[in-house]
Amino acid sequence: MSRTSTLARQVALEDAWTPSAHSEVCCLLYATQNGWKLPILFEEMGVPYDWALVDFEKSEQKSDRFLAINPNGRIPALIDRARGVTVAESGAILEYVATRFESPLLPSADEDLQLHLETKQWLCWQVSALGPSMGQAMYFQRIAKVRGHDDPFAIGRFIAEAERCLQMLDDQLAASGGPFVLGPRCTLVDVACFAYCASAYWANVDISAMTHLRTWIEMLHARTSFATGLTVPFPRPAFFGPPHATEAEIQAELSRNAGQFAVVSKTTERESLSGRE
Ligand SMILES: N[C@@H](CCC(=O)N[C@@H](CS)C(=O)NCC(=O)O)C(=O)O
Structure with missing residues (x-):
């Protein structure tokens, strides 16, 4: 959408x-x-x-x-x-x-201390765990590998870690009763987690058995605010895979995405240093 x-x-x-x-x-x-x-x-x-x-x-x-x-x-x-x-x-x-902007997306401590703390807890978790593991899973498969640096151990490690994080969210959605991560109310946690979770296709993380997570992702894809947000600065539906992207969009994104980041690694430098010892 x-x-x-x-x-x-x-x-x-x-x-x-x-x-x-x-x-x-x-x-x-x-x-x-x-x-x-x-x-x-x-x-x-x-x-x-x-x-x-x-x-x-x-x-x-x-x-x-x-x-x-x-x-x-x-x-x-x-x-x-x-x-x-x-x-x-x-x-x-x-x-x-x-x-x-005094948004209810961050429940205030006065209003509901537990929800306030959970919002901050899951927000910190998103930026320290979900984001980096998904980011590295995508980096090693969609950038490094495409540019000739295939590292199956790193790929396996980050897919496993990303899968663990996505499973945590699936469990959390089951425990909270949804429809949002922390329960009936949309919070900053949904805002922060959505685009990463929706990119499970691009990271090659299998979420087919994570039914609560999949329902939540599709609900937010259908929510006007979230769908509109994904168009700024511009849409990249390939990250979200079918049915959100066509095969042509995915193919076009594969080469474009790989060219956008530098492949920076100290490995070569270290190997050549140890070779001199
Ligand atoms: N911890 C940072 C991560 C930001 C981040 O990794 N941004 C990526 C895009 S998703 C970026 O700017 N990458 C550019 C680069 O590495 O050169 C945050 O949460 O804002």
């Missing part, structure tokens, strides 16, 4: 700090699982937002302009022009934006 956002407005990266009547904040993005978290968040909140493309094709995430905002050289980041501040790291951004 693909929709056009009425809340999103694109600005050039060099204009990201320029005040606009449309929104006080600007999201710095590319079309990846971490990038989509911000459009999904704003669409779910119903709050207008500006966004600027940090173009991976031009390595803009490593540019001085971007590194000044996030020295880690990775999207997403957020500029709050009205308050003159920036924030990077998706977990920190989601928490900041939900607090700033």
Whole structure:
């Protein structure tokens, strides 16, 4: 399902700090699982937002302009022009934006301390466990391997770890009773986890037996806010596999995706050093 956002407005990266009547904040993005978290968040909140493309094709995430905002050289980041501040790291951004716009996606401690803490717990888990394991499973299969660096041990290790994390979510959905990860209420956890879980196809993780997870993924694909968020900065349905992508879209994405990241490894350097000893 693909929709056009009425809340999103694109600005050039060099204009990201320029005040606009449309929104006080600007999201710095590319079309990846971490990038989509911000459009999904704003669409779910119903709050207008500006966004600027940090173009991976031009390595803009490593540019001085971007590194000044996030020295880690990775999207997403957020500029709050009205308050003159920036924030990077998706977990920190989601928490900041939900607090700033008083969104119920982050239940307050006063309202429900247990739900507040669970939201933060699962959010930290997403950025420290689910995201990195899915990211590495995709990296070793969809980037390194395509570019001639096939490492079956690393692939097996990260698929196993990603599968373990996805199984945790399937179990959590069963325990909470759904339809959202923490129960009846949509929270930042759903926003943070969705695009990664929906990419199980791209990571080659078998979720066919994870019925609660699959129901949750399809429910969010059908939810207007989440489906619209996936179109900003642009859609990449191949990550989600059939029936969300055609065979032609998947084939086109295979080569494009592999060319977008540097294959950086110290192995060769270490091997040549030990060879000299
Ligand atoms: N822990 C970071 C991870 C961000 C991240 O890994 N971003 C990826 C895209 S999904 C990126 O910018 N990669 C570019 C690169 O490695 O050059 C967060 O949660 O924001």
